[in-house]
Amino acid sequence: MHRPEWIGTVRQRLLWLRWPLIGIALVLVLRFWNLQIVRGDEFADIARDNYLRNERLRAPRGLIVDRDGRLLADNEPSFALVADARGLDQLEEIGALVSLDEEERAALRSRVARGPAPVRTRMGYEEAVFFESRRRDLPGVRVDFVPARRYPQGPATAHLLGYAGEVTAPQLLFEEFAWASAGDIVGQAGVERQFNALLTGRDGRRAQIVDSRQRILGPSDLRGAAPVRGETLRLNVSAPLHEAAHQAFGEEAGAFVALDVRTGAVLGLGSYPAEDPARFRADPELFRALTRHPRTPLLNRAIQGGFPPGSSFKLISAAAALAEGVVDADRKITCNGRTRVAGRTFRCHRAQGHGAVDLREAISKSCNVYFYRIAAEMDVDVLASWARAFGLGERTGLDLPGETAGLIPTREWKRRVYRERWYPSETASVVVGQGAVSVTPLQMARVAAAIASSGRLVTPRLASTDPPRRIPGIAPEHFALIREGMREAVLSGTAWRSRIPGFDPAGKTGTAQVANASRVARNNEDRPWEFRTHAWFVGFAPFDDPEIAVAVLVQHGGAGGAAAAPIGREILDAWRIASRSEGGASVALASAR
Amino acid sequence: MLSLRRADSDSRPLPDIGLLACAAVLVLIATAVLYSALRGIGEAVSFPNHVARVFVAALVTWGAYRIDYRWLARHSPLLFALALGLAGFATVAAGFRAGTRRWLDIGPLTLQPGEMAKLSLVLLLAWLIGRSGHEPLSVRAKVGWFAAAAALILAIAAQPDLGSAAILAGVGIGMVFLGGLRISWPVVAWGTAAAVVAAPLLWFFGLRDYQRLRVLAFLNPENDPLGAGYQSLQSSIAVGSGGLTGAGWLSGSQTGYEFLPAPHTDFVFAVLAEEFGFVGVVVVLGLYVYLGLRLLSIAASAAHDRDPVGALLVGGLFLMIHLQAGYNIAMVAGLVPIKGFPLPLMSYGGNSLLITGAAIGLAAAVQRRHWLA
Numbered sequence: 001m002h003r004p005e006w007i008g009t010v011r012q013r014l015l016w017l018r019w020p021l022i023g024i025a026l027v028l029v030l031r032f033w034n035l036q037i038v039r040g041d042e043f044a045d046i047a048r049d050n051y052l053r054n055e056r057l058r059a060p061r062g063l064i065v066d067r068d069g070r071l072l073a074d075n076e077p078s079f080a081l082v083a084d085a086r087g088l089d090q091l092e093e094i095g096a097l098v099s100l101d102e103e104e105r106a107a108l109r110s111r112v113a114r115g116p117a118p119v120r121t122r123m124g125y126e127e128a129v130f131f132e133s134r135r136r137d138l139p140g141v142r143v144d145f146v147p148a149r150r151y152p153q154g155p156a157t158a159h160l161l162g163y164a165g166e167v168t169a170p171q172l173l174f175e176e177f178a179w180a181s182a183g184d185i186v187g188q189a190g191v192e193r194q195f196n197a198l199l200t201g202r203d204g205r206r207a208q209i210v211d212s213r214q215r216i217l218g219p220s221d222l223r224g225a226a227p228v229r230g231e232t233l234r235l236n237v238s239a240p241l242h243e244a245a246h247q248a249f250g251e252e253a254g255a256f257v258a259l260d261v262r263t264g265a266v267l268g269l270g271s272y273p274a275e276d277p278a279r280f281r282a283d284p285e286l287f288r289a290l291t292r293h294p295r296t297p298l299l300n301r302a303i304q305g306g307f308p309p310g311s312s313f314k315l316i317s318a319a320a321a322l323a324e325g326v327v328d329a330d331r332k333i334t335c336n337g338r339t340r341v342a343g344r345t346f347r348c349h350r351a352q353g354h355g356a357v358d359l360r361e362a363i364s365k366s367c368n369v370y371f372y373r374i375a376a377e378m379d380v381d382v383l384a385s386w387a388r389a390f391g392l393g394e395r396t397g398l399d400l401p402g403e404t405a406g407l408i409p410t411r412e413w414k415r416r417v418y419r420e421r422w423y424p425s426e427t428a429s430v431v432v433g434q435g436a437v438s439v440t441p442l443q444m445a446r447v448a449a450a451i452a453s454s455g456r457l458v459t460p461r462l463a464s465t466d467p468p469r470r471i472p473g474i475a476p477e478h479f480a481l482i483r484e485g486m487r488e489a490v491l492s493g494t495a496w497r498s499r500i501p502g503f504d505p506a507g508k509t510g511t512a513q514v515a516n517a518s519r520v521a522r523n524n525e526d527r528p529w530e531f532r533t534h535a536w537f538v539g540f541a542p543f544d545d546p547e548i549a550v551a552v553l554v555q556h557g558g559a560g561g562a563a564a565a566p567i568g569r570e571i572l573d574a575w576r577i578a579s580r581s582e583g584g585a586s587v588a589l590a591s592a593r
Numbered sequence: 594m595l596s597l598r599r600a601d602s603d604s605r606p607l608p609d610i611g612l613l614a615c616a617a618v619l620v621l622i623a624t625a626v627l628y629s630a631l632r633g634i635g636e637a638v639s640f641p642n643h644v645a646r647v648f649v650a651a652l653v654t655w656g657a658y659r660i661d662y663r664w665l666a667r668h669s670p671l672l673f674a675l676a677l678g679l680a681g682f683a684t685v686a687a688g689f690r691a692g693t694r695r696w697l698d699i700g701p702l703t704l705q706p707g708e709m710a711k712l713s714l715v716l717l718l719a720w721l722i723g724r725s726g727h728e729p730l731s732v733r734a735k736v737g738w739f740a741a742a743a744a745l746i747l748a749i750a751a752q753p754d755l756g757s758a759a760i761l762a763g764v765g766i767g768m769v770f771l772g773g774l775r776i777s778w779p780v781v782a783w784g785t786a787a788a789v790v791a792a793p794l795l796w797f798f799g800l801r802d803y804q805r806l807r808v809l810a811f812l813n814p815e816n817d818p819l820g821a822g823y824q825s826l827q828s829s830i831a832v833g834s835g836g837l838t839g840a841g842w843l844s845g846s847q848t849g850y851e852f853l854p855a856p857h858t859d860f861v862f863a864v865l866a867e868e869f870g871f872v873g874v875v876v877v878l879g880l881y882v883y884l885g886l887r888l889l890s891i892a893a894s895a896a897h898d899r900d901p902v903g904a905l906l907v908g909g910l911f912l913m914i915h916l917q918a919g920y921n922i923a924m925v926a927g928l929v930p931i932k933g934f935p936l937p938l939m940s941y942g943g944n945s946l947l948i949t950g951a952a953i954g955l956a957a958a959v960q961r962r963h964w965l966a
Contacts, residue, residue, distance in 0.1 A: 007904075009773045011896035014889055014908050017771075021885045024919050025878055031926045032878075035833040036871040043833025050830065051846045211850040 052207045056183075059201025060147040061164060062230030064191060067267075068578070070239040071152050073161055073192075075229075078148035079128035081120040083112050083141045090140045094119060097131075116183070118166070122148055122282040148278070149192075153239055155274040156246035159255075159300040160237065160400075160462075162190020163277035164199075190300070191235065191462060194400050201230035235462050236260070241268035244574035248567040249273075254535075254554040255301035256571055257445035261546045263465040264449065264458025266398070267575060268550075269442070271301040294529075295555075303403040306438035307553055310512030310560065311366045311494075312536040313387075313433025315451060315482060318359055320386035321374045322478040329481055332356040335369035341376045342424035349511075363485025363508060364493030368432055375428040383430060384410045389471050390447045391457055392439055398460040406443055409436040434513055444551035448538045451486070452506075452546035454479040487543045494561040498539060498569040503576045507539025507568060509560030524558060532556040535563035541572045548575050608658060609960040612887045616654075616938060616953045619880050620647055620946075622873075623861065623939035625842060630856035630864045631941070633848040639857075639941070646943045650950035657954025658961075665955075666723070666902050669716035673741070676713040680706040680748040707749050707757035707934075708944040712951060714742060714761055715768070715909035722772035723902030755804065756932035760916050767912040771905060808930050824854040829927045832866040839870030857941040859933050862925040877939075878922070885915050891960040903959040910952040914938075 035043065064073035083094065095105045098120050111117035119141060120127075128143045135142070149164055151157060165188045167180045180186055186200070187193035204227035245256045249272040258268035273295055280287040290297050299305060321327045337353035338345055348354065348368040354361065362370035375383075387393060393408035407413075409430060411422040429435035442460060450457050454476045456468040486506035489495040495507040512534040521527040535557035540549040550571050557563035624643065631640050665672075683706045721730065721738055730738075742765055750758035770776075796805070831847035840846065845867035847853045856864045866874050888911040895903035914937045921936040923929045935945040 006773050007896050007899055007901055010771055010901060010904055010908075011893050013771050013773070014892045014896060014904060017908070017911070018886060018889055021882060021889070021915060024923075025882045028878055028919075028922055028926060028928075029875060031923075031928060032832065032866065032871055032874045035829060035926065036835050036866065036874070037837060039833050040836040043830050044836060046830050047834035047846050047852075050827075050852050051850045209850070211852075 051209055051211070053210045055144075055206045055208055057204035057206055057225075057227045058144075058146050058185070059203045059227035060229045061149060061185070061192075061201060062199040063232040064161060064199070065232060065234050066237050066239040067235065067265075068238065069234070072157055072235065072237075072239065073149060073151050075147040076150045078121070078146055079123040079125070080118045080144045080146045081123060081127075081131055081141055082116050082144050083108065083119045084116040090138050094138065094141055118144075121146065149281075151276055151278050153242055154276040155272070156242035156270065157237075157239070158274035158277055159271040159302065160190055160235075160242070160269045161277070162192040162194075163188055163281055164192045164196075165281060189402075190400060191233070195233050195463065198233055199230040202228040204228070233463065236265035236267065236465070237269065237462065238267050238575065238578050240574045240578045241571055242270050244570045245270045245567065246272060246274075248570040249554070252554050252557050252563070253295040253301070254552065254557060254564075254567075255305065255441045256550060256552045256567065257302050257442045257460070258548055258550045258571055258575065259445045259449045259458060259460055260465075261449045261452045261458075261540060261549050262456075262468075264446075264460050264468060265465050266460050266462050267548060268571065269302050269400075269462075271299065271305075273297040300402065301553065301555065302441045303398060303400060304440070305553075305555075306404055306406045306440060307534050307555070308435075308437055308512040308514075309433035309439045309444060310510030310534065310536055311368075311432055312444060312508050312510030312538040312551075312560070313437060313439075314363060314366065314371055314431070314510075315447060315486075315508055315538065316387050316390055316392065317371050317374055317383065317431040318363060318482050318485070319390070319451070319474055319478065320383050321378060322359070322481065323386060323474045324378060324382060326374055326377050327359055329359060329477075332358050333362070333370045333373050335367050337369070339369045339372050341372050341428040344425040344428070346372045346428050359481055360485040360488055363482060364488035364491075366489070366494050366509060371431045372428045375431040376424075378427070378431075380422055380427040380430055381410050381412075383427065384408045389457075389473075390450055392443050392447070396442055396446055396460050397466075398442060399462050403442070404440060406440055407436055407438040433510060441551045441553045444536070444538045444553075445549050448507075448540050448551060449546075449549035451479055451482055452540035452549050483543065486539060490539070495537065495539065495565045495568075497561060497565040498537060498572070500541065500569060500573050500576065503541050503572060504543040505539050505541035505569070505572050506543045507537055507565065509565055510534075510536030510538070511558070511560045512536065514556070529556050532558060535560040537564035537568035539568055539572070541576070547579070548572060608957045609887065609891065612884070612891070612953065612957055612960065613654075615880055615884045615887065616950075619877065619884070619938045620650075622865070622877060622880075626861055626865045626868070626939070627857055627941050629843045629845065629868060630848055630861060632843065633845070633853075633856055633864075634851060636857070642943075643941055646946050649943070650946045653947050654950040654954035654957075657951040658957045660955075660958070662906060662955050662958050663902055666716055666720035666906065669713060669720045672713040673717045673745070676706060676710040677741070677745050677748065679704065680710055680745060680752070682706075684748050684751050703943070705942075705944040707752070707754050707761075708948045710745055710749055711757070711761060711764065711913050712948050714745060714764060715906065715913055715952075717742070718765065718768040718772075719902050719906035719909055722768065723900075723905045725772070754933075756920075756934040759932070760913070760920070760934065763916045764909060764912045767916075768905060768909045771908045824860070824931055825927055827852045827854060828860055828863045828925050831860075831863040832925060832927075835867040835870040835873075837871050839866070839868045839873055842868050844868060855933075858935055859921070859931075859940070860925055861940050862922050862936055865939075866925065881915070881918050881922075885911055888914070888956055891956055891963070894963045895959050898963040900959075900963060903962060907956045907959050910956055914949060914952060 060075040063071065066072055081098065091105055091109060100108065108117065108119060131141065132143050151161060164185050167177055167182065167184045167186045171177045172180060172182065177186060187196035192199065204225045206224050241258055245268060253273060255271040256268060257266065259265065260267055275290055275297055280290055334356045335348055335354040337351050338347045346368065354365050354367045357365065357367050357370055361367065387408045393406055395403045395405050414420055414422050426435055430437055446458060446460060450471060455471040455474055457471050458468040459466040483506055486508050489509065490498055490505050490507055494509045498505050498507050514531055514533065517527060517531040520531045524532050533556065535554040537552040537560055540546045550568055552564045552568045552571065554563040554567065624647065627643055628640055631637050746758050746761045749761060827847060831845065831853045834847065845864060847867050848856050848864045853860055853863055865877060888907055892904045892907035892911065895907060917934060917937050920929060920932065921934065924931055935942050937945060937949040
């Protein structure tokens with residue numbers, strides 16, 4: 001028989017179970033209330049971040065055009081292979097496909113750990129299709145459309161324009177790039193860097209729907225924005241000058257700067273040899289080769305290189321001597337091939353001497369003895385102060401990063417650096433642009449412009465212009481005297497190879513010795529390249545109404561008259577043709593838009 | 594009570610409409626949710642399988658309703674032996690799937706011994722305990738049956754299917770409690786103390802690495818979002834993003850874009866929560882509560898009618914269904930560690946659906962017998 005109390009207990013306990021049932025259900029309701037109602041928006045945001053991938057649409061950088069609207073920099077479509085954190089697992093496969101070595105894989109690994117990073121840039125259409133079709137196997141990488149910079153003038157404008165590239169981690173620490181974020185493309189050198197704020201566009205955004213394996217399912221209409229191209233930058237430069245200079249330099253190393261005599265607008269600025277940045281940015285192998293190249297193609301000699309000016313410095317010495325009254329138009333000095341200054345013998349480049357020469361002849365024939373006599377009668381500090389009045393020994397203020405100041409020696413400088421007093425014989429080296437004197441081609445172009453404009457010292461400018469300031473204390477007729485000497489140099493003197501009928505250039509050559517060169521070999525031609533003389537040409541044109549001033553340096557190029565003057569001629573002639581042709585410029589501008 | 598009586602006096606009663614309707618509505622809701630979940634993982638072709646199983650489950654329910662549950666209970670040792678054999682066989686010899694051996698392939702059918710073990714244990718205990726009211730068991734028999742039940746649980750645990758084993762243990766303990774076990778508080782105290790001692794031992798020697806990881810992941814889901822905590826985190830995101838009214842049917846992004854793991858099986862409730870929101874959650878929770886209350890009420894009326902086998906059978910079925918449902922939903926809500934077992938009546942999968950259908954049918958049969966209560 002059933003025991004009634006037992007079956008009663010069973011019934012009681014069965015009914016008692018209702019309470020844990022209801023209690024647990026209430027706990028669950030509260031929990032879902034918390035998750036769905038209290039924290040619902042928070043989780044909805046996370047869910048959206050889960051399935052929406054925000055892609056950056058790169059804005060093209062602004063165009064760069066020359067003064068007549070010719071294209072100097074534009075953009076072309078290209079593709080980049082970008083890896084994200086999930087790509088780390090597939091690094092072996094990816095590395096095999098794009099042939100990365102162990103070192104590059106390690107570098108990529110550390111970059112990807114910080115965020116999506118490009119594995120390969122500037123891929124062609126074929127390559128993009130290759131990776132796009134393997135998206136299922138390689139969900140950690142994607143193909144991005146990236147506008148790539150193109151420089152139509154190639155090496156001719158390479159140093160002027162510089163290049164743009166991804167901002168580096170150390171750069172982000174500096175104020176200049178404080179606005180940027182990792183992955184941004186910023187100007188890294190040259191005009192691209194100087195005018196980066198103007199040229200940088202506004203990146204667009206696009207949201208893509210992805211699944212848990214990050215496969216793109218389609219675009220979302222949420223949160224999109226189209227990219228906006230950066231502004232077009234019009235430079236003062238003229239592209240044909242660069243073309244002409246690039247050709248004229250040929251295999252030689254050197255630099256040129258051409259300035260508008262009246263405004264200081266930079267008409268041309270180039271350094272050679274050079275390589276198209278679009279090429280070496282895409283090819284690390286080529287870039288490494290360039291860094292090891294003996295002629296340093298990555299150095300912008302026009303503003304970053306300090307060189308002894310040689311005889312082209314005589315323009316400064318002449319101006320100083322005239323201003324100080326050491327010489328005048330009529331004073332003649334007899335050159336018989338050598339002279340003694342402060343107990344040391346100095347030779348003229350013409351062993352038999354130039355005979356009795358005045359200032360004009362001394363400039364046109366580049367007579368050293370004439371200037372050695374000036375050195376004997378003038379203090380080096382006085383000379384240095386006149387050199388500084390022409391802007392030497394200091395930065396010109398050009399709107400490009402990385403300019404060097406050069407050096408004009410003084411007693412104080414020698415005491416500071418060598419802890420020695422100044423020997424008067426050293427002044428003889430300074431007057432002819434040797435010794436410690438160091439200038440940039442940009443500074444010498446500015447000197448030429450100052451002489452051509454009878455003493456207006458311009459501020460070189462790539463974009464816009466600044467009013468020039470006057471060099472005080474030198475009479476216009478003194479400048480005229482120097483100009484006549486330079487004109488004579490072209491007509492019958494050392495710079496005859498720069499003659500252009502109808503454009504009347506005037507100029508001064510320079511052949512600057514390199515330290516210790518004579519110990520290597522007696523003749524310049526017998527020396528190794530790095531011991532040969534630097535060739536200079538500093539001039540302006542036309543003689544009667546100067547428009548353009550130019551300075552040409554051929555590094556270890558030999559004699560100024562033979563190596564530099566012909567290049568100067570080509571540049572001046574290119575300006576003559578460009579500035580006197582009509583119509584062509586506006587057509588070029590239309591195609592750039 | 595929703596149970597109906599026929600108007601004419603001597604006729605048989607109608608089945609428990611409330612119980613059956615509640616289960617049917619749950620299955621219908623589950624069918625809609627499963628369609629979305631299967632579509633999300635690109636398995637929409639499997640949906641007809643589910644529909645077919647629903648019909649088979651309805652037949653099984655009807656069969657269980659028609660069968661004499663007391664006859665079935667009398668033969669439960671046979672059923673139990675079969676379940677024990679299957680579990681042992683699956684553990685020892687069956688093929689590997691998903692790193693564990695919870696399945697047994699027989700032709701086109703895939704048997705899960707764990708599911709069958711649950712029903713057979715409930716039947717066995719209902720018969721043993723229910724009979725003991727007038728025919729007390731000898732101590733030897735008690736020890737023998739206890740050992741047999743323990744063997745089944747261990748066999749399931751060794752598969753390793755700790756989730757099902759824990760449910761079996763819970764059902765067993767619950768039914769012994771229902772059967773009138775005198776609760777001795779010193780024993781409870783000592784037992785608790787023993788558990789405290791055993792827990793670290795179990796942690797270091799009893800659990801496999803992936804099991805330990807799951808527990809750790811449950812405690813800290815954000816620590817390792819792509820690893821073991823991923824499922825828990827994605828489940829919470831799916832649930833939370835549902836909000837009040839949900840993203841809408843077929844519109845859940847966590848489900849549709851495959852962020853939610855196992856959306857058609859273990860995490861089907863998360864799909865419901867994402868697509869139908871808090872409202873859907875409360876409705877389904879309410880249905881489970883109503884189902885539980887119906888089962889307990891049927892069991893209580895059987896007890897009142899002095900049918901201890903029927904009472905314990907339905908009480909055990911309640912424990913079987915609601916322990917699983919409670920744990921599964923708590924897991925989706927991120928309240929307990931992740932365990933792989935289905936949500937009865939809702940998850941995709943034939944074994945669970947058929948066994949639960951049988952359970953509902955048996956409960957309805959017990960109700961029919963005691964409808965006057």
